[in-house]
Amino acid sequence: MQAPLNIALVGNPNSGKSSLFNVLTGLNQKVSNFPGVTVDKKTGSAKISPNLTANIIDLPGTYSLYPKSADEFVTYDVLINPQNRDKPDMILVIADASNLKRNLLFCSQIIDLKIPIIIALTMMDLAKSKGVEIDLPGLERELGVPVVAINPRKNKGMAELRKNIELLASEKFGAPARDFIDNQSLASNVIHDVKEVFPTSSDYAALHVAVNYEELTFLSGSQKKVIGDSIKNNQFNKTKVQAEEIMQRFARIKHVMKAAVVETAPFQKQLQTERIDNILLHRTWGYVILLVVMFLLFQSIFWFASYPMDVIEAGFGSLGGWLTDILPSNNFSDLLINGVIAGLGGIAVFIPQIMILFGLITILEDTGYMARISFLTDRLMRQVGLNGKSVMPLISGVACAVPAIMATRNIENRKERLITILVTPLMSCSARLPIYTIMIALVIPSKTILGFLSLQGLVMMGLYLLGFIMAIMIAAVLKWLIRIKEKSYFIMELPDYRAPRWKNVGTTMVEKAKIFITDAGKVIMVISIILWFLASYGPSKKMDAVHAKFEPLIEQASTDSIRAEIEKSFQSEKLANSYAGILGHAIEPAIRPLGFDWKIGIALITSFAAREVFVGTMATLYSVGEDADENDATLREKMEAATWKDGRPVYTLGAGLSLMLFYAFAMQCMSTLAIVKRETKSWKFPVIQFVYMTVLAYVSSLIIFQLFK
Template sequence: MQAPINIALVGNPNSGKSSLFNVLTGLNQKVSNFPGVTVDKKTGSAKISADLTANIIDLPGTYSLYPKSADEFVTYDVLINPSNEDKPDMILIIADASNLKRNLLFCSQIIDLKLPVIIGLTMMDLAKSKGVEIDINGLERELGVPVVSINPRKNKGIPALKKNIELIAEQKFGAPARDFIENEQLAPEVVKEVKKLFPASSEYAALHVAVNAEELPFLSATQKNGIRTVLQANNFNKTKVQAEEIMQRYARIKQVMKAAVVETDPLQKQLQTERIDNILLHRFWGYAILLVVMFLLFQSIFWLASYPMDLIEAGFGAVGGWLGGIMPEAWYSDLLINGIVAGLGGIAVFVPQIMILFGLITILEDSGYMARISFLTDRLMRQVGLNGKSVMPLISGVACAVPAIMATRNIENRKERLITILVTPLMSCSARLPIYTVMIALVIPSKSILGFLNLQGLVMMGLYLLGFFMALAIAAVLKWIVRIKEKSYFIMELPDYRAPRWKNVGTTMVEKAKIFITDAGKVIMVISVILWFLASYGPNERMQAVHAKYEPIIEQTTDETQKETLDREYQSEKLANSYAGILGHSIEPVIKPLGFDWKIGIALITSFAAREVFVGTMATLYSVGETPEDNDATLREKMAAATWPDDRPVYTLASGLSLMLFYAFAMQCMSTLAIVKRETKSWKMPAFQFAYMTVLAYISSLIIFQIFK
């Protein structure tokens, strides 16, 4: 059995690299970080043959070997640095056959590093639909490396690919025998001297070290000084050398295309993708369609999720009522019914909405439309100090701010990246969805406008749009505060439209539901149990005083209706004098101007661990303070019945809007603050972010409550 070999998986973005990685590695994957940087490192184990196993390293996608972002520099370091711990034994390049000319630039650069290479051609069917025929054998001869046609989506070509990997591992094939272009002739003396100072794998690798010497952390101070001397002695102009290299590569690529590629129908009709783009990217209709798509997205969350949510909510209410009827009155039954069951209900009821939201977002990504959203909004982004690449993190923020902030790594401009990080948490993430859902159901009537528009769906869409436009407004302000001067460019490939991979959509929906139930669920359950304890117990003298006040009166009362009323007052006063009640009442003066009572105050504190904890907190608090007869009531019914001491309802249109606005703007998420610190390598940015978002949330809520009360 041979020792495992290291294979670096590289390619342009949207070339099918991730699909191949998933096919080769299956479930044998793990995600970590590359040493010293916050860039995801996807690795996996693949069975190549009975005697050969490979460690596959999925490197971030890049268009050329000249890095412009943190992600691209990781790929660059793995390929150029001979002492990198992930140094590959061979390189597997994934190239999009339908855009072969553009992909061959990166392929040719990798070939000239003189490491064993295999090229996997994807999207051959799409190339054929464009009238492009590729002679695989001819392409192999021209490039001097093995070329294999593959389709990871349909598992085609994988055995042939594995056979070529096996042949290279057995040293039947070696590194490319010839250069794609004459690299040494670009700067002969420099290449020769750099190779003496640094163990480069080829003349082209030495040229790269010369071009990027000052930015390469793997060079020693002695090597950098030596290279600096060589460059000065030879009047080395790296811009001129790079330009000459690219011109020579494209000239050679033109010859390769002529020898191995035939366009059978150069005058074919305009492609379907281009025809669709004429509509979806239209200067007027494009934006109108985008608004319609977003509207349908949020309407669907209510239309499709309402039935399963009602069933789940009623089911947990019935379970609570049933347990209350069969279990004795004891602390453990109270914990089970009002702590655990109530907490579980607060988690499960929102699973349908989260699954639907992520399913629809996956359809937009898979179909190719999500990239068009970036293109459409680039002009708007630039007005506020961002660019079109900022849209993807902002849209991802609708799912979760943590991966969205990590997605800013592909923004080359440091100022635009920092501003994007600072405003992304203003996008309404899925953790806010349970809060919006409960409050909209409580204070917004479920009625139709114009006969087909659901008012609750419109309010939900309004909250998401509010987060987006507030993010733009804050970005416009930060544009003048953040003092980093750097030119910005927006270059993005628009992928062809494709039918969504329904298996992928289904898998994503299930995975996101699992993550919500396990990750968020764990936090919610722990906090629910802690809250049950805090809400059930309090200082002895206080609890004894409440007990002494009500117990004799309840025992002496014979009227069942009056006894029930007294029992409710007893439970309510017990809750008010519990540890949770004392904490809530202590902060109530600060939040009362926003229309919030002490129970909401407790939820504001607990939900800092995770916003979705708000619902579990309310479920526990309203369950603990109730009589056994109320166990089968739903959370919304309990909240709707909540009143102030003067019998005014707690949840009105004014307080409901105030609460939704507070959660729309407040930084109620420890995980997001932690990831901002990691990405910016400073506590200043998360501290500033927490401060401005909290002030914004408080002032906005105060204004909206005072207007509507």
């Protein structure tokens, strides 16, 4: 059996690279970081044939071998640096057949590195629908490398691809025999001097060493000096050389396209896309349509999720009541019912809304409209120190701030990337959704406006828009505070419109629900058990005093109704004197001006681990402090019945709005702070982020409560 090959997967973004990686590696995958950087490194093991296995390295997508971002530089280093531990034995270039001309630029650069290469063409069906016919044997002849048509989603062409990999591995094919363009003519003397001090795989690789020699860590000081002297002596202008190279490549690509590609109806699809874009990207109507789309998205979360949510809520309530009836009254049953079941029930009810939110976002991405949102908002973004590329992380922040902040890596401008990182957590993520939902249900009437607009849906949309508006305002302030001067450009290819892949939508909904259940469930389980203990036990002196006060009164009660009232007061006072109650009362003076009681205070602390823990915390606290007869009541009903000592309801309109606003702005997420530290390589920025968001949340909540109390 041959030793495992190192195969690098490279290609333009959105070319189908990830799909191929998943098909080749199956479940044999792992994600780590490339050495020294925070860019994700996806690797996997693939069985190519009975006698050949391969280590597949999925490199970040890039449009050319001239890197502009951290992601692109990782790809560049793996391909150019002969000392890189991930140096590939073979390169698999994934090219989008429906955009072949653009993809061939990167393919041609890889060919000139003179490393064994296979070009895998994806999206052949989309190319055919555009009227593009590709002569694969002709394309192979023109490029001088193997070309295979594949469809990873349908497992088409995979056998032929594996066969080509096997042939290349057995040296039936070698590295490309000829250059795609005459690289020597671009800077022959400099290329010669580079190869004298640093052996490279090709003339083109030597040219890249000359262009980027100052940034390349694998060159020694003496090597850099020799290369620098050669560049100076030969008056090497890297900008001019790059421009000349690109012009030569596109001239050669034009010849290749003419020889191997036939476009029978090249303008039909383009005209259809342009007609739709004339409406969706209109200077006025485009923004109106965007607001309508966002409105429908948040209305749908309430329209479609209400029935399954009611069923789940009632189911957990019934389960709690049933377990109370059949289990003996002891600490274990109390922990199970009032700790674990109450905590998980408080979060499971929001699964339908999470699934619907992610399903609708996936539809927007699949249809091509999400890219139009970036284009539409670029002008606004630039006014506040960002650009259109900042929109995708901000929109991703509606799902989760952690991957959204990681997505800022494709923003080349350092200042714009830093501002985007600092404001992205203001976008309302899915972890805030359970808090918004339960508070809206408590304090916002369930009624319609104009007969069809849900008031609760409008409030939900308002909270998401508020997060976006505040992110824009903070970005405008940071634009003047962060003193980094660097030009930026926004270049984006708008994809064709196409029908959403419903299987992909369904898979995403299920996967996100699984992640929400497992990730949130683990945290909630631990927090619920700790909370149950803190809420059930307290200092012996205080707890003994409570027992001494109420036990004689319970025994002396003349009727069942009186006994039930005393029992309820007994449970309430036990909770108030427990460890959790003492902690809550200690912080209550600081949060009382916001309309929050001590129970909400405890939830504010526990939800710092993860915002969604708020609901689980409230479920546990209200379960521990209640009479056994009320175990079948829903959390919403328990919170509606909550009162201050003077009998006033806790959850008034003012308190509800205050709480929603606090969670809209507060940095209640340890994971986000950790990822900000990792991406910025400094604790300074997460500390700044935590402080400004906490102050913003407190002041905003204080103002709104005073206005509506």
